[in-house]
Amino acid sequence: MTGFDWFNALDFTQAQTNLGYEAHGDWHRDPWGWPEIKFLLDGGKEIVRDYCNLNLANELALLDVPKENWGTRPAVVLNPVDRLVYQALVDTLSVDIAGELSPNAFGWRLPARTPKKGQYSQNKRQWEGYRGHLILLSTLYPVALKTDIVSCFASMPLDVIQAELESRTPSNHPSKRLLEFLGAFDSAPHRSGLPQRSIASALIANMVMMTLDGVLEHHATALPKIMKRGVQYHSFARWMDDMWLFVRDAGRARRAQIELQQAVESVGLNLNAAKTEVLEDGKALEETQEIEHSAVDSALSLKVSDHAPLEELIDRIIDSPEKTSRTTIKFAASRMQEHNSRHRIQELLEASKRMPHATDAFFPLFRDVFVSEGLQDWFLDYAKSDWAGFQWSISYYARMFGKDTEPRRELVEYFEVLVENPSTSLPLLAVAVQRLVEWNPNTARAVIRAAVRKTSNAHAIRILVLAALNAREPGKTAKAWLDPHESNRATLEMLAAQRYKQVAVLAAYRR
Numbered sequence: 001m002t003g004f005d006w007f008n009a010l011d012f013t014q015a016q017t018n019l020g021y022e023a024h025g026d027w028h029r030d031p032w033g034w035p036e037i038k039f040l041l042d043g044g045k046e047i048v049r050d051y052c053n054l055n056l057a058n059e060l061a062l063l064d065v066p067k068e069n070w071g072t073r074p075a076v077v078l079n080p081v082d083r084l085v086y087q088a089l090v091d092t093l094s095v096d097i098a099g100e101l102s103p104n105a106f107g108w109r110l111p112a113r114t115p116k117k118g119q120y121s122q123n124k125r126q127w128e129g130y131r132g133h134l135i136l137l138s139t140l141y142p143v144a145l146k147t148d149i150v151s152c153f154a155s156m157p158l159d160v161i162q163a164e165l166e167s168r169t170p171s172n173h174p175s176k177r178l179l180e181f182l183g184a185f186d187s188a189p190h191r192s193g194l195p196q197r198s199i200a201s202a203l204i205a206n207m208v209m210m211t212l213d214g215v216l217e218h219h220a221t222a223l224p225k226i227m228k229r230g231v232q233y234h235s236f237a238r239w240m241d242d243m244w245l246f247v248r249d250a251g252r253a254r255r256a257q258i259e260l261q262q263a264v265e266s267v268g269l270n271l272n273a274a275k276t277e278v279l280e281d282g283k284a285l286e287e288t289q290e291i292e293h294s295a296v297d298s299a300l301s302l303k304v305s306d307h308a309p310l311e312e313l314i315d316r317i318i319d320s321p322e323k324t325s326r327t328t329i330k331f332a333a334s335r336m337q338e339h340n341s342r343h344r345i346q347e348l349l350e351a352s353k354r355m356p357h358a359t360d361a362f363f364p365l366f367r368d369v370f371v372s373e374g375l376q377d378w379f380l381d382y383a384k385s386d387w388a389g390f391q392w393s394i395s396y397y398a399r400m401f402g403k404d405t406e407p408r409r410e411l412v413e414y415f416e417v418l419v420e421n422p423s424t425s426l427p428l429l430a431v432a433v434q435r436l437v438e439w440n441p442n443t444a445r446a447v448i449r450a451a452v453r454k455t456s457n458a459h460a461i462r463i464l465v466l467a468a469l470n471a472r473e474p475g476k477t478a479k480a481w482l483d484p485h486e487s488n489r490a491t492l493e494m495l496a497a498q499r500y501k502q503v504a505v506l507a508a509y510r511r
Helices: 012-023 035-042 045-052 080-098 123-140 158-168 173-186 199-219 250-266 283-292 294-300 308-319 326-338 345-354 356-369 372-383 391-398 409-420 426-439 441-454 458-470 475-482 486-497
Strands: 061-066 072-077 143-147 236-239 242-247 277-279
Touching (some): 012 080, 035 045, 035 486, 045 080, 061 356, 061 391, 061 426, 080 158, 080 173, 080 486, 123 236, 123 242, 123 283, 143 250, 143 283, 158 173, 158 199, 199 236, 242 250, 294 308, 308 326, 345 356, 356 391, 391 426, 409 441, 426 441, 426 458, 458 475, 458 486
Antiparallel strands (some): 061 072, 143 242, 143 277, 236 242
């Protein structure tokens, strides 16, 4: 593949734009906003060409992200070069991969009408369409089958993905390089399937799920075209691996469940029996209205806001913290901020220990409501308790203490220990070292030097280097730390091109 013109075949500028959309929901928020990606399109094109001509993927950083009820989601952080090339490869093949996706499949997709490669529907609008479709169907049909897939992304079998890609895409350099990248990722220790929180991965997953859409459509009923602006919809809806089928009787739903189970197994996945149920007697409408939360918004939008429905939702969250979905918690937390609600806020703070899957929703609310000194006590107690089982969750609560915080010595010492510990996960390392640099650059430099000697992970080295430069570490030291790690070539060449100047931290991250 050495002589192939990758910059003519792939639209890296479009890929950069798509990665910008993706960053808002990433499991790891880079404090510097991945500046290497912009550099790769300017002065780093040779790095991109060299990488495209190889058959590997760069070093990964592993994350354990919590799910509802203390489940674990095995995630990764990709190198900036991998992120850019992976997205560009999928973008250029996107119409072949999933251009014919059912309009009943919502999220991470090309538009149902006139799909164009690399141009995806906005997920916010997709979510609105999904919720609206569920509400409509639950009013039209008395019975619904509700189910999902066990560990969908992590369980995606490479052989199934490979067979689907080979049957749908042309045999060319981009498709071959995509298969090589996925193979390299799948062979990484302790991780398999597809990288999560990635538009590219989600589109590939949707391609595999098209087999299941066929079963759902077979058991569904066609809706009149006039109801959905000329696009033929059916009585089912899918948001990635969350599936709903609406029918007239429970027997039909159970028949569909059997066939769906067979189809799921045919693509190497497993239906989640614990989350599979048939809803009758109006229960489907109740559940879809819970997803919609329209009653809360309607009450809050009145001339004199009615907080009662929001407060009832908060009550339900506190009563069942472990099992409340991220979607519901994020909705409630955002409305509490927007409408200055303090309903049971102290109890919610305590109950949040039981909701590690939603700390990214809670931390801005708690930061804005509580006094920093009291929060520091709460945070240190939490971080040392048995509740703090996920470093990902601790990292978000650590962000409650920003550039204007007067940190107690105990908080600084806790962050110092985190930075020097090579087992500290990337999101927690990033916030701990960035805050130390903000509060005391001299102390931060000493801690970073000790940390560099203890870690061998290229992702951790990158974070330590960028933080060290912001703490006024000399450029020659940064170069010496980055040089041994080929995975950090883009970071090294970017810094060298700008003479090792400090890289600005995102304003939202510093707050």
